[in-house]
Amino acid sequence: MSIDALPPLRAVIEAHELSARKSLGQNFLLDLNLTAKIARLAGDLENCDVIEIGPGPGGLTRGLLAEGARHVLAIEKDPRCLPALAEIAEAYPGRLTVIEGDALKVDPLQHLTPPIRVAANLPYNIGTELLVRWLTPDTWPPYWQSLSLMFQREVAERIVAVPGSKAYGRLALLAQWRAEPRVVMHLPPGAFSPPPKVSSAVVHLTALAQPRYPAEAKLLERTVAMAFNQRRKMLRSALKGLAPDIEDRLVASGIKPTDRAETIGLEQFCALARTLES
Numbered sequence: 001m002s003i004d005a006l007p008p009l010r011a012v013i014e015a016h017e018l019s020a021r022k023s024l025g026q027n028f029l030l031d032l033n034l035t036a037k038i039a040r041l042a043g044d045l046e047n048c049d050v051i052e053i054g055p056g057p058g059g060l061t062r063g064l065l066a067e068g069a070r071h072v073l074a075i076e077k078d079p080r081c082l083p084a085l086a087e088i089a090e091a092y093p094g095r096l097t098v099i100e101g102d103a104l105k106v107d108p109l110q111h112l113t114p115p116i117r118v119a120a121n122l123p124y125n126i127g128t129e130l131l132v133r134w135l136t137p138d139t140w141p142p143y144w145q146s147l148s149l150m151f152q153r154e155v156a157e158r159i160v161a162v163p164g165s166k167a168y169g170r171l172a173l174l175a176q177w178r179a180e181p182r183v184v185m186h187l188p189p190g191a192f193s194p195p196p197k198v199s200s201a202v203v204h205l206t207a208l209a210q211p212r213y214p215a216e217a218k219l220l221e222r223t224v225a226m227a228f229n230q231r232r233k234m235l236r237s238a239l240k241g242l243a244p245d246i247e248d249r250l251v252a253s254g255i256k257p258t259d260r261a262e263t264i265g266l267e268q269f270c271a272l273a274r275t276l277e278s
């Protein structure tokens with residue numbers, strides 16, 4: 001059974017000649033029952049405004065609206081998609097606003113009323129950049145309550161990775177410091193049109209009221225980025241550019257200077273960032 005009275009997505013794509021463009025990361029979801037399921041995993045939408053990046057022909061947009069989102073603000077770079085999105089806006093009067101533009105440049109906040117959630121099947125080439133921006137505002141808590149984001153599976157694994165694993169690094173630390181990330185769905189390449197080369201996964205991140213451990217955000221980011229830039233090196237050499245007495249500061253944070261970044265947990269990285277404040 002269809003989730004709404006609009007035409008099936010294949011017909012929409014055909015009618016508006018939306019052949020997928022690789023340069024825009026266009027791998028469309030065509031199964032509306034699947035997009036409605038992804039929308040349900042985003043949490044209770046009824047009293048929320050939802051930001052969607054890259055609505056494309058509108059599969060997830062329709063899922064979000066059918067699942068009761070109060071208002072969806074969709075930012076799409078490809079002008080070819082706008083007529084299809086206008087048809088959805090007409091079917092859901094007053095509940096969908098579409099902005100044509102680059103999600104890296106548009107500030108969506110002026111159009112939104114809290115509480116706000118983010119839900120997106122992200123273009124692969126800007127997904128990580130957007131996630132890092134959502135996780136590193138100057139003040140916390142952020143404007144969003146949750147992020148429900150489709151990534152390539154390998155990126156999803158990096159977000160939820162634990163110390164000692166190959167996937168552990170900057171993304172895991174930034175995500176787990178201020179949010180609770182969970183992989184909530186796996187999707188095979190065949191769920192998309194055209195199918196990408198790799199599997200995908202939806203990660204749901206709930207913003208914590210405050211970071212798990214105190215630390216100054218910019219210092220923590222810088223420390224972690226440096227530590228994992230040379231992840232095979234001992235921390236005393238990987239971090240020597242941070243402070244002349246880095247060995248003492250590592251010891252004061254409970255870290256052995258000969259340890260490598262991939263074995264160090266979030267609590268210790270935050271302790272190290274605090275010792276670097278002075």
Ligand code: SAM
Nearest residue numbers: 024027028029054055056077078102103121123
């Ligand atoms: N949401 C649709 C779906 O699930 O079928 C499309 C997802 S597709 C993976 C990514 C979408 O992001 C495309 O529609 C593409 O045009 C759009 N896009 C790519 N780069 C963008 C950018 N910088 N800002 C906004 N949208 C972008």
